[in-house]
Amino acid sequence: MPRSRDSGAPITSPAAAEVFTMVLTRGPVSRVDVCRLTGLSSAAVTKAARPLIEAGYLRELAPTERTAPGAGRPASPLAIAPEREYFVGIKITGDDLIGVVTDLGSRIVAAKHHAVPGFDVRTDASASPMEPADVVAAIAALVTELLDEHPGFRKRAHRLGVAISGDVDRVTGIVRYSPFLGWRDVPLAVLLDEATGLTTTLENDVKALAVAEQWFGAGVGASSFALVTIGTGIGSAFVVNGGLVSGAFGVSGEIGHVPIGVEGPRCHCGASGCLEALASTQALLTEARRATGVDDLTIDRAVTLARSGDEVLRKVFAAAGRAIGLGLAVVANLLGPESLVVSGEGLDAYDLFEESIREAFSAQAYGSAARCGLVIRPLPFEEWARGAAAVAVQSLVTYSS
Structure with a gap:
């Protein structure tokens, strides 16, 4: 309920x-x-x-x-009246918490990062899960730090938005499945209500980012647009006829789990050939290590070597770009959005992807779907936290009989 x-x-x-x-x-x-x-x-x-x-x-x-x-x-x-009420937004990443306070107009007025000991990026769903109590305590501490930034925050902040990767039930506030935290069926919103004293709204991180774009960004006034994020995971969110598509069972926009290569590597979700298993940061790094034979290669080093002309690594990035381009074409063919915004931390290496992304997209997009404009917009993690705060703003405005 x-x-x-x-x-x-x-x-x-x-x-x-x-x-x-x-x-x-x-x-x-x-x-x-x-x-x-x-x-x-x-x-x-x-x-x-x-x-x-x-x-x-x-x-x-x-x-x-x-x-x-x-x-x-x-x-x-x-x-x-922007200062009438403030909103706290928290983005949970694989190794960090990013928090912001925004005003009613979604302008960021305070921001903090909070490293959490024991956090790490989980690409294997069988890895030991993070303890929910530890994450809740860390979020509560970050909320306290943010609200202490200004006397008006504590007096006029009543709502908390939290964005997390995975299958999230916004209505009940339950994280049904988060592979990067190793969680299933965690009642995170209720736990945070109790720990922070704020009314918590929980949302999938990509959907939260789409809400911020729809209400306060590039999507204002647009009847349809799509957002695709590339990085640790690959996700998407869709706005159709002015409304965010939530899915009948709370799951939609999981472009990362569309099969791009049927014989491709196994994904953490249990399927094979998923876009996320081919082109996420970890998938790309795994393939780069295999191709070069360098087991301790880092993603930053791989990017540097590829930019310096390493042909083996350039081919690895190009292959990932083709997979991403095919995934974007799937979105364009199915939805026909006015625009397709591509974002995420994976775009730090966009120069190594761009040509293969655009070639694959143009080749696979059907007919007029190819007219959909690709808007490439890298966003800092503070914008993801702003998305969480925008969901909290949305919960304030929503009518409940």
């Missing part, structure tokens, strides 16, 4: 949620434009906005000039 949520903003109807979301993502915006974009009547918009203004979440800006002679009184655009 869904967990209870604190009162927060006065979202007392679907109309209030719709108006608040519109101003939050597109404001400042006039009431006339809110009516036009939402289809609500002027009276409905005024009724929905009034309690949000009284509670300090929205404010009216100074009137603007009339748009035309005789057009009536000047418009007073609605805008959010």
